[in-house]
Amino acid sequence: MKRLLLASLALLLAYMGFAQNNCRYQEYQQQQLTANPGLAAIYDKIEQFTRTAQTNIIAGNGNNAAPLPVPDNITIPVVVHILYNQASQNIAEERILAQLESLNKDFEASTADMAKLPVYFRPFVANVGIKFQLAKVDPKGFATSGIVRKYTGIQNFLYDDRVKNSSRGGDDAWDSDKYLNIWVCNTVSGLLGYSSIPGGAKEIDGVVINTGVFGLGTGTNKGRTLVHEIGHWLNLRHIWGDGYCGDDYVDDTPKQQMANRGCPSGEKKTCGSTAHGDMYMNFMDFTDDACMYMFTFGQRQRMRNQFEIGGPRHALLYSTAITALPLPAPIPVPEEVPMQVSLYPNPTVNTVILQTTGGQNLLGKTAKLFTQTGQLVQSFIIQSNRQSIIVSNLKNGVYFLAIENAGLTTPLRFVKQ
Numbered sequence: 001m002k003r004l005l006l007a008s009l010a011l012l013l014a015y016m017g018f019a020q021n022n023c024r025y026q027e028y029q030q031q032q033l034t035a036n037p038g039l040a041a042i043y044d045k046i047e048q049f050t051r052t053a054q055t056n057i058i059a060g061n062g063n064n065a066a067p068l069p070v071p072d073n074i075t076i077p078v079v080v081h082i083l084y085n086q087a088s089q090n091i092a093e094e095r096i097l098a099q100l101e102s103l104n105k106d107f108e109a110s111t112a113d114m115a116k117l118p119v120y121f122r123p124f125v126a127n128v129g130i131k132f133q134l135a136k137v138d139p140k141g142f143a144t145s146g147i148v149r150k151y152t153g154i155q156n157f158l159y160d161d162r163v164k165n166s167s168r169g170g171d172d173a174w175d176s177d178k179y180l181n182i183w184v185c186n187t188v189s190g191l192l193g194y195s196s197i198p199g200g201a202k203e204i205d206g207v208v209i210n211t212g213v214f215g216l217g218t219g220t221n222k223g224r225t226l227v228h229e230i231g232h233w234l235n236l237r238h239i240w241g242d243g244y245c246g247d248d249y250v251d252d253t254p255k256q257q258m259a260n261r262g263c264p265s266g267e268k269k270t271c272g273s274t275a276h277g278d279m280y281m282n283f284m285d286f287t288d289d290a291c292m293y294m295f296t297f298g299q300r301q302r303m304r305n306q307f308e309i310g311g312p313r314h315a316l317l318y319s320t321a322i323t324a325l326p327l328p329a330p331i332p333v334p335e336e337v338p339m340q341v342s343l344y345p346n347p348t349v350n351t352v353i354l355q356t357t358g359g360q361n362l363l364g365k366t367a368k369l370f371t372q373t374g375q376l377v378q379s380f381i382i383q384s385n386r387q388s389i390i391v392s393n394l395k396n397g398v399y400f401l402a403i404e405n406a407g408l409t410t411p412l413r414f415v416k417q
């Protein structure tokens, strides 16, 4: 029994050690479908579209605006929402920029890792033709760094989309027709990231990444959890098809039995008929960051098809979040100084001054002077912010000054001596 426990522990540790690219693709999609069974038909429709879309078919879209064909190089505006519970999670801008730079290199297949690729897989490597750039214009039209930083009281986020909701400790999505939303936060142990797939609700569209694997901050991390998750965001499946020798709906990725972990080498044939075995260096496997570095032409086509006319990501081609001139920053409204009204000197003999300071004035308003018993003794129109009131003819005693429609909360009172 003890030996069995130790063996289990060893397995668990091995699993944790190699779980560099664990995402919750299946669990998350299942959760979405359970919450909204109508999604299944939408996903199916998008799947059919993804398989049949042809590059650069131009058709009318019914509103006279010329539909955009998919350009050779697509640039996607990105907003990075940084949710931090501890100061160390509020990561530096350089790390965010480094992550985007490596992401772009991975998508164009221009990393030094390519030298490690076996000769027999080289013909399959694709430059996807999609770039990611921090937004320059926010949803209201103002200039932005494309980075939103926010403290959260939540220590560990699950894959329940709480991170995408400002009222639940996260940060609301920016319009997913114009931006790719990336939420960076501390997730529960074992969860490195997850992504929505095309067809879900706009408010939860985007990618969630654990802070520790975002950017090039630590050891073996090469920022490839984000590459993998954006693959899902563009409708790629895991390379093993999430089933025993399953189907990822991509023709040029070999079938493989299950996820690969760690850093395999040599030909690893797991589903019989493949020529050179598993393509374990594919971004859509579960291998270590250092050992995954390619997308295929088939995956490129599948991702790019999302942008075709009628496709779920087509609207992003019209986003001006990088190209538009931002509106000038709004002029700050000066804080209104509350009005203060006073009477002095107090007590007085001949004259009392009614002094008004602050935001508004009392010019033109009617003031009335009363005795302590409520008898009106004088009435006048206020003509100055420093108005003299002659009181030399009044009997000694306490007097009250009332000002019509002045909104004063405390009575004005003075003593005549």
Ligand SMILES: [Zn+2]
Binding pocket: 022, 023, 024, 025, 228, 229, 232, 238
């Ligand atoms: Zn995944």
